[in-house]
Amino acid sequence: MPDQDQAELRLTIARLRQEHEDYDAAINAMIQTGCDALRIQRMKKKKLAIKDKISKIEDQIIPDIIA
Numbered sequence: 323m324p325d326q327d328q329a330e331l332r333l334t335i336a337r338l339r340q341e342h343e344d345y346d347a348a349i350n351a352m353i354q355t356g357c358d359a360l361r362i363q364r365m366k367k368k369k370l371a372i373k374d375k376i377s378k379i380e381d382q383i384i385p386d387i388i389a
Contacts, residue, residue, distance in 0.1 A: 331379050338376050345369040 349365050 328383055331383050335376055335379050335383075338372050338379070342369060342372045342376070345372065 345365055345368060349362060349369065352362050352365065
């Protein structure tokens with residue numbers, strides 16, 4: 323994989339990690355304020371989807387080589 327592509331993927335991972343942390347903070351704030359459980363569950367689902375995207379991109383950067 324060319325260095326330019328890897329740099330772009332790493333930048334995307336950094337952005338997604340920040341978004342993941344933002345969702346985490348928002349979820350914690352919603353829990354503390356006693357927000358609707360359904361809204362909290364939806365936020366957790368979005369947070370999980372972001373984590374899955376991060377994992378897929380990391381797999382593209384670090385290939386799975388069986389020795």
